[in-house]
Amino acid sequence: MQHFTLFRSQLKPSRFLGLIVLLLASTGEIEAVDPSPQELPNSSVDPRYIEAEFVSTFDRTMQPLRYALPPKSQDAERPVLVFLHSWSSDYHLHKPEWLRAALSRGWIFVEPNFRGPNDNPEACGSAAARADVLDCVEFAIKHLNVDTNRIYLAGASGGGHMTMLMAGRHPERFTAASAWVGISDLKKWYEHHSPNGIPQNYAKKVAKCCGGAPGVSKLVDQQYYQRSPIHWITNAGDLPLDIAAGVHDGQSGSVPFQHSVQLYNAIAKSHAAPLVSDAELQQLWDQGKLTKPQAQDTAEDPTYRRDIKLRRKTNNARLTIFEGGHEGLAEAACAWLEVQRRPTHLSSVPE
Template sequence: MHRFQLTNQFLLSRNILLVTFAVLIISTAGQFNLNAAELPKLTKMTFQSSLDDSTQPALIWIPPKAMQEPTPLFIFLHSWSGDYKQNNNVWFAQAVARNWIYLHPNFRGRNDNPASCGSELARQDILDCIQKVIDSTEVDTSRIYLAGSSGGGHMSMLMAGYYPDRFSAVSAWVGISDLAEWYRFHSRGGKPSNYARMVQASTQGVPGQSPEVDAQYKARSPIFHIQNVGDLPLDLNTGIHDGHTGSVPIVHTINAFNKIAQEKQAPLISPEEIETLSQEQPLSNPQPSDIVPTTEYDTRIYLRRHAGETRVTVFEGGHESIPVPACRWLSKQERKTEWVKSKE
């Protein structure tokens, strides 16, 4: 990997651009796809945390135009047990195909220590990392997109709730919305699994252990903050089989949506509908909004609801994400954010 050196980035990116255009292919669905083996190299960058002054890493790809003209910035967040080195090429390829800046931050790595797992340090790392990119390139601050899957979906929802004015749109996939409930899910039978132990290591305790520990669970759980998204375009997604074949039950995504819907006085997904979907069954009386062509996600959609600028989708699948429709949706969103370049 290369260090983040903007003085050399423009010359390097000229060569990258030639490679990028050479491997662009139009698929039958009309979407740009890239051969993952031919993707340009990601560059390692470092920045200083504004909270503890530590040096933190990230990976980045900068298209040549971003040094001269406003360019969308796409931040993708690694999964629960990953870090900034995690291979997320399927998402990186979408950014390259669209000529977006691609940023892959570490935010304190895997979720097994107090500094990680949605802590204030982890959240601030994402903001500090974005600020450095804005200061160093020409970011279109009305097109700053955030996405993540699993643990990255958890963090995407959390960032949306804490900092809705810092993003133009957010797409979260199969994310954990309530850490206490997730701990209990992975402690069935009285024996905590690896995920439960990781949550405990991050929060320094188990749910109900003390007011201090419970405060940690609340601060790190999107369900307690996501109602603050306001008019931020938010795309919530879950596969109907998750929690059966995967690690995060669909209620985490649905409950997050219902929290927003309640705040916006929009119709909730009913307990009966939640129970049916949780049993991996289609709704007996789907609403008109639930009838979505399979071509949108290239798979069946069981539920699609809206509350203001937030939408939720339950699709045929498990613990997974679908980058093409996510980035297609993000590309349609434009919304001013509060970012400005730092004064030199």
């Protein structure tokens, strides 16, 4: 049985409360507390956020999340957007455009911490981090009156990495997922950030998460494999998956857009569908556009408000490379998620 506590405060002042909750939770005697909207002490944080904690199903530790409810509370079940924070931040990094895009649609907005910034072994797609995201979904279902036919997942950068990973490892938990400028292969990303073989900022952080540089040992290489979405994404099956990246990312940003393309190609290959070719990848990298684009590559998409440089579809996956850099477009993501529904026969979330 899972236990949760809700409170309207920042986590650091609440550690004593968290310890009490953990003790009570172990006895099975705690219920969710109705949060009071007047008690948020930090005015720099959007007052719509409500802080919460839950007992991790992975290691029984107290883990934080926060959520926001749409302006008009209704008795009817509502969709939920589970939004995953970026690589070097935690769940407190405020992304107002994502919050606005969700709440304006009447969705619940939930942000798990999944072990914080990706600079330690418990973060970066570990078993503990993955469990935290699943626990967050369970929290929303039990306490926030969620429509289980519309459980959406999204994130950008490190959040894009985790969205891809969750889509491949736990597709049954989500209705659809939208991954922006995500890292699909940690080994390749480590190498990208190790010019002349010398690891820099992000490479050092990957090494901290995985236990060392690629090739140091079989155990370390296994960590890179386990945490890289490219090795799991074909398990996503029929889960609708939106993959997007700015064409300049990797040159003016930290994650080359090739990570998104290669993830898509893995899905396309599993369905014997056409791949984005190496020549097309090179054209996008060298000149920011295709020499001979297909009709779908140049189609306008009003939700993006950007030029589309490449767009491909296979099965339930869609790839978009757009005019931009290392960024996620919240409105475009939510517009796509909004039309996705879980088939009726899959409407219940497995235990």
